[in-house]
Amino acid sequence: MTTTLSGEMTPAVTTLTDHPTAEGTPAMAFPFVPVAGGNNIISSGFRTPGRPDHNGIDFAAPQGEPIYAVEDGVVVRSGPASGFGNWIVLDHQATLHVDTVYGHMRAADLLVSQGMFVRAGQQIARVGNEGDSTGPHLHFEVWNSPGRFGGAAIDPQPLLVGSANPPTGTIDPAAGTFYGVDISNHQGNFDIAATKREGFSFMAAKCTEGDFFKDSFWPRNRDLMQQHFPGMFCGYHFARNGDPITAQVANLKAHLGDPNIPVMLDYEDPNTPGSGANMRQLVDAINAAGMRVCAIYLPRWYWQGHMGSPPLNDLPPLWNSHYVTASGFASVIYPGKGFAGWKDYTPGAPVEILQFSDKARVAGKLVDVNAYEGTPDELRTLFGGAPGKLSVDDCVLDFWLQLLGPTGAGWPQLNNRSVVDALAEIGMHHGVPGMTPPPAGAAAASLPATTADRARDVFDQIRGPDGTGWNQLGNRSLVDAIAAIGHQLGVPGY
Numbered sequence: 001m002t003t004t005l006s007g008e009m010t011p012a013v014t015t016l017t018d019h020p021t022a023e024g025t026p027a028m029a030f031p032f033v034p035v036a037g038g039n040n041i042i043s044s045g046f047r048t049p050g051r052p053d054h055n056g057i058d059f060a061a062p063q064g065e066p067i068y069a070v071e072d073g074v075v076v077r078s079g080p081a082s083g084f085g086n087w088i089v090l091d092h093q094a095t096l097h098v099d100t101v102y103g104h105m106r107a108a109d110l111l112v113s114q115g116m117f118v119r120a121g122q123q124i125a126r127v128g129n130e131g132d133s134t135g136p137h138l139h140f141e142v143w144n145s146p147g148r149f150g151g152a153a154i155d156p157q158p159l160l161v162g163s164a165n166p167p168t169g170t171i172d173p174a175a176g177t178f179y180g181v182d183i184s185n186h187q188g189n190f191d192i193a194a195t196k197r198e199g200f201s202f203m204a205a206k207c208t209e210g211d212f213f214k215d216s217f218w219p220r221n222r223d224l225m226q227q228h229f230p231g232m233f234c235g236y237h238f239a240r241n242g243d244p245i246t247a248q249v250a251n252l253k254a255h256l257g258d259p260n261i262p263v264m265l266d267y268e269d270p271n272t273p274g275s276g277a278n279m280r281q282l283v284d285a286i287n288a289a290g291m292r293v294c295a296i297y298l299p300r301w302y303w304q305g306h307m308g309s310p311p312l313n314d315l316p317p318l319w320n321s322h323y324v325t326a327s328g329f330a331s332v333i334y335p336g337k338g339f340a341g342w343k344d345y346t347p348g349a350p351v352e353i354l355q356f357s358d359k360a361r362v363a364g365k366l367v368d369v370n371a372y373e374g375t376p377d378e379l380r381t382l383f384g385g386a387p388g389k390l391s392v393d394d395c396v397l398d399f400w401l402q403l404l405g406p407t408g409a410g411w412p413q414l415n416n417r418s419v420v421d422a423l424a425e426i427g428m429h430h431g432v433p434g435m436t437p438p439p440a441g442a443a444a445a446s447l448p449a450t451t452a453d454r455a456r457d458v459f460d461q462i463r464g465p466d467g468t469g470w471n472q473l474g475n476r477s478l479v480d481a482i483a484a485i486g487h488q489l490g491v492p493g494y
Helices: 192-197 218-228 245-256 276-288 300-305 376-384 392-404 419-429 451-463 478-488
Strands: 042-044 056-060 066-068 073-081 085-091 098-103 123-126 137-144 176-183 202-209 233-238 263-266 293-297 318-321 351-362 365-374
Touching: 073 098, 085 123, 176 351, 192 218, 202 218, 202 245, 202 263, 202 365, 218 233, 233 245, 233 293, 245 276, 263 276, 276 293, 293 351, 293 376, 365 376, 392 419, 392 451, 419 478, 451 478
Parallel strands: 176 202, 202 233, 233 263, 263 293, 293 318, 318 351
Antiparallel strands: 042 056, 056 137, 066 123, 073 085, 085 098, 098 137, 176 365, 351 365
16 A cells, blocks of 8 residues: 555456557447447437537437436536537546436436436436437437546447447446545645546545654645545554554544544554554554544455454454556456455455555556445445444344354364353363363354344354253353353352
8 A cells, every 4th residue: 555565565466457549538338328229229420421510429219218327427417408408417537537428308307416426227317309309319429538528529339339238127326336546645746636536436545654654745635535525535544563552643643633534544564563452452542542443454465474364353344455467447457346355354354445456547647546345325434434333233243253253163262162162171171060072173163144143143152052052061051151160160159
């Protein structure tokens, strides 16, 4: 994430490669045509000899036929427009560096409004015959960067070659992939406004490092992120594991400016090995100082190679890094949800944000880019959630992990036994009748997929299968087994 590191890089994998394109031409085609059967029903082309000022193509379609977004985008116009009657303008700068225009619809047939995010294949309107039109059709335009307002019209037809008919099912406009950028003083006066215009959803910027460094660009970046990414940004602190925690927290708090700004903890100091205990102490100290850690940037290679893979339950969301080799626009080089970087660290410790490149083109520079899979509301909750407030799902998961171990194979400090089996071993050692632990190294328990099934496992661990006690505990529940051991040891009251 930051070039203060000593050159150690996240393991890279080969994936998509850049494809050179003509200037002003997007790097890929639209996934969908704007109307069903679109490539077969074009009635008028782009700037033909008979219509040299025709900045788009026309699709002859019946009145009321559905019109679809050809790509993910943001609605920048939806309403009356000269010559069109009504139009919709979609901004696809984040994916294809173009805008698309849809014209001649009735006002009542506009199904999206300005500011909405739409998905490729989502219905946005119905075909009409409004404005300068001689019959029902869709007028469709494509404008290169910076878009409809400042760019130039280009021929849409090459971008529709091979495009599929829109899906017949309903597209959920909320769920999907959202991209973010993280920067530091190394990017200088980075153009944050342009980053927003290009369709990015969230940002992080460096605030401090260790107990000594304050990023001189943070105040400027903070104020611009507040303006362009309200509720969807954070400042990050690069931890130096050899620096006193209290001094690091004081440095962060002094420079952050507003304690309500969420903090991402960047934990990857290559010079001093990290530990689960040190990382947790730093998280707790930041929260205790009136700030809030919204996420931990913890590359998997560092967690494994420099920390010994400690448990990660009861921690803020994980932000992993795993880089593709390609350089280019974020949405073009993003490897997708099946990419290895998304793999859970341990059961119950998923990757929430993935940094997948350090050389994506954003606002004219090559920078770190990140992906989030979910909905805007979920992403906003990640940045804005209350510190220390666990959901029922979080609590049930933690109970399961505490009882069965971080991977379901017991706890190392309990001789790789679960709590039940560890009590059975302790009881046998002290001669408690009926205590017969199974052999060490039993197969790991699988983490159930749902909270309800995890809760059933927790019930069984405490009370025994179906509430009848555990054989290895002499058919006792967890509580009764502790009481039996205490009684055997002569503890008063047991």
